[in-house]
Amino acid sequence: MVKNTFKKLADKWQAKWDKEKVFEVTEDKKKKKFYVLEMYPYPSASGLHMGHAFNYIIGDVYARHKLMQGFNVLHPMGFDSFGLPAENAAIKEKRHPKEFTEKAIKNFVEQQKQLGLTYDWTRNLKSHDPAYYKWNQYFFLKFYEKGLAYKKKAPVNWCPECDTVLANEQVHNGMCWRHKETEVTVKHLEQWFIKTTEYAEELLKKADILDWPERIKAMQKNWIGRSEGAEIIFGINGTPWKVFTTRPDTLYGATFMVVSAQHPELLSLVTDEQRAEVEKLVKKIHTTKQEDMGLLEKEGAFTGSYAEHPLTKEKIPVYAGNFVLADYGSGMVMAVPAHDQRDFEFAKKYKVHIRTVVQPGKPIKELKEAYTGEGILVNSDKFTGLESGEAKKGIVNELKKKKLGGKAVSYKLKDWLVSRQRFWGTPIPIVYCEKCGEQPVPEKELPIKLPDKAVLGKGNALQNSKEFLEVKCPKCKGKARRETDTMDTFFDSSWYYLRFVDANNSKEAFDKVNAKYWMPVDFYTGGAEHACMHLIYARFFTKALRDLGFLEVDEPFTKLFNQGMIHGKDGYVMSKSRGNVVNPTEFMEGKGTDPLRFFLVSVASPDKDLMWSDTGVEGSYKFLSRVLKHSENVKFGKTSKRIGSKLHQSIKKVTHNIEQLKYNLAVIAIRELFEAIQEEEISKEDYLAFVKLLAPFTPHLAEELWEKHGSKGFISKAKWPVHDDKKIDLKQEYLEEVNENLRRDIIDLLRLVKIKKPSEIKIIVSKKWKYGFVKKYKELIGEKRDYKHVFQGIMNSDLKKHGEEAAKMVALFFKDASRIPKQELSAEEEKENYDSYKEMLGKEFNCRVVVEEADSSNEAKAGNALPGKPAIIVK
């Protein structure tokens, strides 16, 4: 076989699909829709890697399967084409990022097409296209109108490498998500935010109903981080300070306060005497790496201020502390050293009073560490004696009465910081007028395009572009200046799945009716790294757009699937730096697409990591070659019962396994089916059913076989076979297996006795198979239980349980439970089977074949055997 056979097939069929527009799709209300989507890629200059290929193939197999099942399948692809790498490359080469991006996309598309995917390319989108980002700006304005987009000064994460601020989600362990070596610093800047917290509750609640991997849901829930408790107001120097606590029951144990050393208002609390000490602490924190913060010993400095306890009116000292987060809750905590380990350590260190207010039943003698459990209150004025749960309610009510607090819910989730001080992103549609201040750009002026000419370098190039910068105020027509911040590219990816439903609409972001037809995405695949970024933003967007009247669905992605990582043959994750990369494009150029597709889905369940194996992929290649070779010489005829049974079983398995995303098992079922049909006669219809099973995995090969055997149209659109349970005949398959064993035994035996041309083969079938006995036993124990299993039980012990007589019979005839046949055959069935088989054996061995029942002389020998393992005598 020519080495590049599969490459040729790929080229041939990809061209035909293209020409016939096979995968273009329209909104056909008569058909049930199915929306399959893979996360759209950043079009990197280095092109497609194996992870992309794997991702797209997983989606494509599903899409093809659904297509063949008659669904109207939307399977689009686009490019997340704004972003830093292109901009940085542009700076380096002193060119416009657009050039890089478009070149990379061109290359990417070519490589994607080689994979034989069912994309409708007419719906392709690129987020750097003004026709796309216009709608980013449009939605931004809609959010702005509704108060979901706002500007505020806040401590933000700054990546010196990216030269821009980052969203909270883009900071991992204090490092930039793009630059794992670069520490993020905190800056106080005025920035644009999207109010994701508005939907925190819904994002959390609806997570439960999604058909998503547990861990992704868990990660999101954890990220949203809801906790219930109370908000309590402490007066400090006459100013009210709110703090959040989950344990209002310990309020009487609060003996000091701790404000975050990074709190923006910290200095307002510090007295002159304490200034030096506090500043020392703050400085120390600035010089500590983010990632070491957690390991740091609890440290603090007294601010000189005192807070008034809301209930006892006691004066308690306020410290600045390194262990309090500035951006959770209010950045200040009430410290209850007896019942919180951190507070405890702090109190010990700074010798602050520790007061026990909750006890676990009996009094605690000496506190060696904080008692963090719940219990009965002590030292708590009128709440003493109450159980924690009751006390929480009571104390919160008391606070509420005095207007000093109340029940509260706190989230870890923060508003999404969307402004970026970079060029290559969607300009934020706001202008600043000297007179009128901040003004939204009127919709009809959209899109605000990025300048085609720009000198990129240090900082944001938009600030140097007069053409971009200078505008008239939309309100007073006076002199105004554009916002130069651009949007986080996650803004683009938050709604791209919606654009696909109507990708070429120039009047609207998407048509509502189309969205109603296609949404939600039924099957979405991509990497797990997006759990707390893209997948939260996209969910937020869907909800926000729903409430703005654009959509009717609550959730964008019904089913989410995370593919595993691809490891090189050395066992490490495939990466350029390791040098263990196999480039999918190069592979396909050499060996073709189908072997790659087949291999990637056959190693393991697609949600698990998989290791590349040269010999493994060679195995896939060989298998497909055999299928192709076999197609040239199929013995068309009548499908035997056994093959029919096997086929229908396989259809059942493959369908189910694709549905369950167990492509590896589907592939095994296909291989087994092929083993079975290879040497056998088969009807054309049944053969083509086999080819159809192959089609989602190896579409080019399948098309070729489909064409070769004269079927019309494309197999890609042929009807997926449906199994018929009635045709699945396990007994028949069992008989065939038995016969095959017999045949092999004969071959072995002939070899052993060194007879090449036997004159007679005698098969002696034992009469000892007392099917009558089985019948009788069934009467004894009843039909309810599976008699085979009961036998096995009896064999081991417990004879009396099932009746002595029955047990004895069993013991007599079945020495071992394993001798129960898989399928119950009647004596007649068995005999009939041997008779029919006689002929075949006779042909094969070219001699007389005798099947006879054992008599007393050879019963002992034959009786030892199972049906299918009878005594054999050769002459």
Place this chain on the structure above:
RNA sequence: GCGGGGGUAGCAAAGCCUGGUCAAAUGCGCAGGACUUAAGAUCCUGUCCCUUAGUGGGUUCGAGGGUUCAAAUCCCUUCCCCCGCACCA
């Protein structure tokens, strides 16, 4: 610390929910054989240990207990690995 997922034969990977047909699919590797002048390719057979033509026996599914007539599968304890989040008040 919290949360999620794992540990199965030389390797990879099914099986576990719903216990018995499990010495345990499948692929790779390995061994033997057929074909060939030979190598490769291809095909067949075997691949936990002992034994048989078929068969029988022994010991296995991280470790240790338990439930059951019966455990890779259910329950408990324990060890190890991966992956998220992590001073969240």
